[in-house]
Amino acid sequence: MQSRTVDAKTRRRHRAFVESQQFAGELARIPLKWRGRVVSQALELMSVWHWNKIFEPVAVQFVREFAEQYVPAGVDLSQDDADICATAEKVAENVKKILWKAISDTHARDLIEQECSDYGIDMPEVDDDDLSAIIARVVDPRWWRRQLRKVVGRAFEGGNIRLGYVHYHGEPYASNDAVLSRLAQNRRNAAALEATIVRNEAGQEFSIAELAEKTTANKTIRRGELMLRINGFETIAKECNDQGLFLTWSCPSRFHATLHTGKPNPKYDGSDPRTANRYLGKMTALARSALARRGIGLYGFRIAEPHHDGCPHWHMLVFVRALQDYTTPHVKDVASRAIRVMKRYAWRVDRGEPGAFKRRLDVKRIDWSKGSAAGYIAKYVAKNIDGVADHKTKEGYLITTDMAGDRELTPSARVEAWAARWGIRQFQQWGGAPISVWRELRRVPADMVKQAPPAMAAAWDAVQKVEGEKRACWASYLRAQGGALVKRDDLMVTLAKETKTVSGRYEECERVMPYGVQCRQMAGVVFKSVRHTWTPVQGHDARTSAGSGFPWTRVNNCTQPAAPDFAADVSFEPKTAPAPVMFKPDQAAQIDQAWLSLGACPWPRPAVDDRPAWAAPAMTAEEQRQALASWDAIKACPWPRMVPLPDKSPRHGTPRQVTDWRAGRLDVTELSIDPNPTKGNAP
Numbered sequence: 001m002q003s004r005t006v007d008a009k010t011r012r013r014h015r016a017f018v019e020s021q022q023f024a025g026e027l028a029r030i031p032l033k034w035r036g037r038v039v040s041q042a043l044e045l046m047s048v049w050h051w052n053k054i055f056e057p058v059a060v061q062f063v064r065e066f067a068e069q070y071v072p073a074g075v076d077l078s079q080d081d082a083d084i085c086a087t088a089e090k091v092a093e094n095v096k097k098i099l100w101k102a103i104s105d106t107h108a109r110d111l112i113e114q115e116c117s118d119y120g121i122d123m124p125e126v127d128d129d130d131l132s133a134i135i136a137r138v139v140d141p142r143w144w145r146r147q148l149r150k151v152v153g154r155a156f157e158g159g160n161i162r163l164g165y166v167h168y169h170g171e172p173y174a175s176n177d178a179v180l181s182r183l184a185q186n187r188r189n190a191a192a193l194e195a196t197i198v199r200n201e202a203g204q205e206f207s208i209a210e211l212a213e214k215t216t217a218n219k220t221i222r223r224g225e226l227m228l229r230i231n232g233f234e235t236i237a238k239e240c241n242d243q244g245l246f247l248t249w250s251c252p253s254r255f256h257a258t259l260h261t262g263k264p265n266p267k268y269d270g271s272d273p274r275t276a277n278r279y280l281g282k283m284t285a286l287a288r289s290a291l292a293r294r295g296i297g298l299y300g301f302r303i304a305e306p307h308h309d310g311c312p313h314w315h316m317l318v319f320v321r322a323l324q325d326y327t328t329p330h331v332k333d334v335a336s337r338a339i340r341v342m343k344r345y346a347w348r349v350d351r352g353e354p355g356a357f358k359r360r361l362d363v364k365r366i367d368w369s370k371g372s373a374a375g376y377i378a379k380y381v382a383k384n385i386d387g388v389a390d391h392k393t394k395e396g397y398l399i400t401t402d403m404a405g406d407r408e409l410t411p412s413a414r415v416e417a418w419a420a421r422w423g424i425r426q427f428q429q430w431g432g433a434p435i436s437v438w439r440e441l442r443r444v445p446a447d448m449v450k451q452a453p454p455a456m457a458a459a460w461d462a463v464q465k466v467e468g469e470k471r472a473c474w475a476s477y478l479r480a481q482g483g484a485l486v487k488r489d490d491l492m493v494t495l496a497k498e499t500k501t502v503s504g505r506y507e508e509c510e511r512v513m514p515y516g517v518q519c520r521q522m523a524g525v526v527f528k529s530v531r532h533t534w535t536p537v538q539g540h541d542a543r544t545s546a547g548s549g550f551p552w553t554r555v556n557n558c559t560q561p562a563a564p565d566f567a568a569d570v571s572f573e574p575k576t577a578p579a580p581v582m583f584k585p586d587q588a589a590q591i592d593q594a595w596l597s598l599g600a601c602p603w604p605r606p607a608v609d610d611r612p613a614w615a616a617p618a619m620t621a622e623e624q625r626q627a628l629a630s631w632d633a634i635k636a637c638p639w640p641r642m643v644p645l646p647d648k649s650p651r652h653g654t655p656r657q658v659t660d661w662r663a664g665r666l667d668v669t670e671l672s673i674d675p676n677p678t679k680g681n682a683p
Contacts, residue, residue, distance in 0.1 A: 088148055167262050174418040228472060232477070249284065
């Protein structure tokens with residue numbers, strides 16, 4: 001049997017090894033915050049294997065495996081957000097350079113995939129796998145910034161969970177690093193929203209922050225809308241005598257990194273909260289499918305919430321009802337039948353572990369005589385938004401507000417940072433009519449529904465809110481739509497959609513967008529909604545990033561010829577010389593005089609065979625470089641005007657560029673040429 005007991009001499013040997021230069025090289029990739037605990041775990045492993053005198057390889061292997069799992073290749077986890085932005089700029093510029101080497105579409109994809117894998121990032125996923133859309137993303141520093149923030153944040157948080165920083169007695173729900181990063185991001189977002197002014201077609205101007213305050217981005221509005229919908233479900237359940245259940249669905253022990261005592265869980269398999277949340281989604285989806293096959297209808301809400309160590313669990317307020325195709329009519333207690341089915345899936349994985357039957361699925365039946373069913377879940381809605389100061393858990397622990405430097409970290413901020421870091425959806429409606437139709441109905445003006453059919457009029461009236469006079473009613477909306485268990489194909493009011501060509505940041509694409517609603521009782525009639533078109537006000541949206549040109553052609557014209565099937569093989573050689581711009585004699589004289597007074601001529605600087613005739617021929621190369629930089633700053637070139645040579649370089653581009661060139665929107669000289677062309681193909 002392997003012994004963990006070591007004498008003082010062996011312990012000193014272990015300590016000397018982990019402090020050696022050899023082991024320091026292995027720790028180089030590990031962030032400083034983690035090194036102490038990584039070394040402690042390595043020493044613990046070495047104490048197990050010391051009897052066989054192979055402790056050094058074991059320690060090295062442990063550190064390498066840990067770094068491989070929690071430190072993505074090419075990423076420094078100790079960098080702050082400014083460093084991430086700088087890295088994004090550097091990577092985007094590097095992608096622009098390497099794409100000049102591409103000789104085909106397949107080669108370009110391989111280069112992009114390799115660059116993404118070097119930073120632990122997946123290739124962009126776009127519609128129809130359009131290569132031009134992929135290139136537009138990977139040459140944009142903003143795309144890399146988003147991906148790097150996600151990779152670095154999740155890797156660092158995963159390591160914090162693995163090393164036991166996140167638990168009741170340390171940093172509950174999420175590490176302080178994640179919470180502080182999220183608070184900083186919220187401050188940056190708030191500043192950007194305040195600084196961005198938009199104008200609609202009526203001439204009204206608002207900051208985006210003012211518009212966001214009127215939507216569910218406002219936490220007060222979000223909490224109020226959630227409670228409104230929960231109360232509406234409860235009203236329908238009472239009317240239909242549906243049975244209510246409050247469920248708490250937890251993960252198996254292997255998803256939990258830390259015990260309630262703060263000690264590491266020996267059963268932990270390294271799964272992160274995102275993996276655990278997918279497990280809960282899969283099990284509940286199987287249970288809902290099984291209930292549907294047995295003719296049991298289910299509707300309600302579920303809320304995702306973290307355990308003290310970041311592992312998620314789900315609270316669900318659901319109502320069940322026997323449908324017409326109920327397969328076991330002899331079982332009158334439909335709720336008991338539903339509980340039995342759900343427990344079968346809750347116990348399906350790791351069924352034999354201690355405490356599985358007790359903790360996996362906690363069930364409470366709703367007793368209408370004791371009060372409102374919404375009261376069972378209202379606390380969890382408030383806890384996960386901003387309505388509860390201190391969080392008290394079922395284990396008896398109290399999570400209070402603490403400080404990190406001069407920053408106040410509230411429990412709600414920890415929960416919000418946890419959900420944002422792992423991309424976990426906190427609230428989800430099960431069953432019922434869609435919320436998208438509800439929100440679209442609010443945009444339909446009153447004069448549009450004067451002659452509307454009864455279902456449309458009832459649904460429209462249910463969603464309207466008059467301050468101090470009338471509240472919106474989710475229950476009335478459900479009744480107008482056909483009930484809480486109505487199928488999507490049987491909805492009385494649905495969205496009216498149209499396909500539009502949307503010009504996004506990276507490409508134009510077809511999008512199906514709503515523009516009103518339509519009612520089954522009046523087929524073919526669309527009740528149009530009022531939607532404003534917002535455009536940024538000039539001067540507030542100038543956030544373009546500077547950088548060198550990138551190869552939209554996806555091929556270097558100065559290397560070997562492209563393959564015959566290369567999608568970008570489209571010639572830009574002009575059929576005829578473009579007509580020169582003609583000025584009247586007096587206009588030409590005024591323009592010449594203006595440039596002459598500046599000692600310059602208009603941009604762009606033309607290309608010539610030899611070097612420009614400098615005013616001071618004895619200028620050094622550095623002085624010439626500085627002079628050119630000065631002229632670049634004012635978009636001009638030295639006087640006298642230099643005669644340009646005709647551009648005979650072969651050029652290639654995408655079909656869109658061809659269209660722009662033929663329409664006169666794109667000049668052939670706007671396509672960059674490789675500054676280091678290979679011999680034999682130089683322009």
